[in-house]
Amino acid sequence: MSTHSVFGAPCWVSLTSRDLEATQAFYSAVLGWRWRPARLGDRFRVALAQNVPVAGIAAVASMWQMAVAWTPYFAVPSADDAVARVQERGGTAAVGPLSLPPGRAALLADRDGATFGVWEGELISQWENWRRAAPTFIRLHTRDAFDAAMFYGEVLDWATERAGCCEVRYEGGEVVLRSGDDVVARIESGALGAAPDPTIRPHWQVHFAVADVAECARTAELHGGSVLSEAGDEAVLRDADGAQFTVTSRRRR
Template sequence: MNHDARPPSATTDVLSTHSVFGAPCWVSLTSRDLETTEAFYGAVLGWQWQPAMLGDRFRIALADGTPAAGIAAVATMWQMAVAWTPYFAVPSADEAVARAQERGGTAAVGPLSFPPGRAALLADRDGATFGIWEGELFADWEAWREAQPAFIKLHTRDAFDAAIFYGEILDWASEHPGCCEVHYEGGEVVLRSRGDIVARIESGALGSAPDPSIRPHWQVHFAVADVAACTRAAEMHGGSVLSKGSDEAVLRDPDGAQFTVTSRRRR
């Protein structure tokens, strides 16, 4: 688990996970080499870096001064997969973990306390990894979302089954005021929080059989001004381009973690 998965707390006007429960609230990367990771993402996404509270292997990535992501260079030391992981806001980490396990998910780590909150790393019943966070958020949740994460997308075998699983854990489309809304749009399950698209779930055409060849995973999309410039920078700094178009490209960093860069015009 990326133990820097929690967002750093703000000193004033702090919001908690009760304010945006069910929505993505942070993204984190488990990597092998911190220096290589900093150089790559600094070149590709223009990030700056600040130390994290948990030690020399951890960093907070800043996009124009706003915390955008957590980095933990612990993959080799802790024998963990190199990957980007999204974290969802929950009012109670214990309750969310219990709900996930009751519905066939697994708890890999936690809940563990990281003042001012608690975190856990889970996998859904198809094996896609995600995290949950209970506690303080940024002073401005919208500022984090605008810093660069555009949205996250779950690639899975059965979008509707996945939507039910996550919905029951995260109180999507529930009777609780302020919950995330779930719709079917353009062949995908779409999650909205405060009217803004924050996540998508896809598995193929409506009515098609689940695809056994898909390895379920959450893909983090970062909004950028110039997709072509990001792809060039990725190749120049030891990464690779898995697919690209005029408005979107799927990249792999030097350690093997995949992510997507999406033109801000598409948002």
């Protein structure tokens, strides 16, 4: 499947790591993932859930002096066009576009500093299968949700007249991105009408669907991670290397 059929929607997530073996052991224990080699070489791995490729891990944090973090990638028809749009609107291009068979990718930051990526070409995992097996959604925590929605909408062609584009709505205090019937991303910045919060460090948070949130939280602690918050059907965790992510009960999907 090409990115042209799901353009503007998140299509992959990747994690930078300092220790590939330790990272694999942590996520195998917490999320039950298995692993396979990636085409890009020994410093890369692909995570499998239900035999579906769901995420990538790159042991490049130290080599490229990058933060250890989860990053979502959005499908685009042209990585070059997306990079140009980001730069025109005050964002930055950190890496790329680079040729990463079977496609091309770039690592970017919006004008508030939140990191994200774009992917052009054949999807690593068929989009519908990836959506079922991997994240529930991704959420942007930012200072001004409406400003952020304008930025990403212009970069990723949200809410345009093109067939297959993502729809954007304001629902329940958040900006909500839908691809078809699926909620694929949310953007939040606090109370409606409130001034932008200068204390928020803008970032994208990846939410993984799990069967038992409490068990995942305890397992994360047993394997060197930490629980930042836990409330019923959701917990914010930090892995042993410092990367933050959320586990959400499958019942909430």
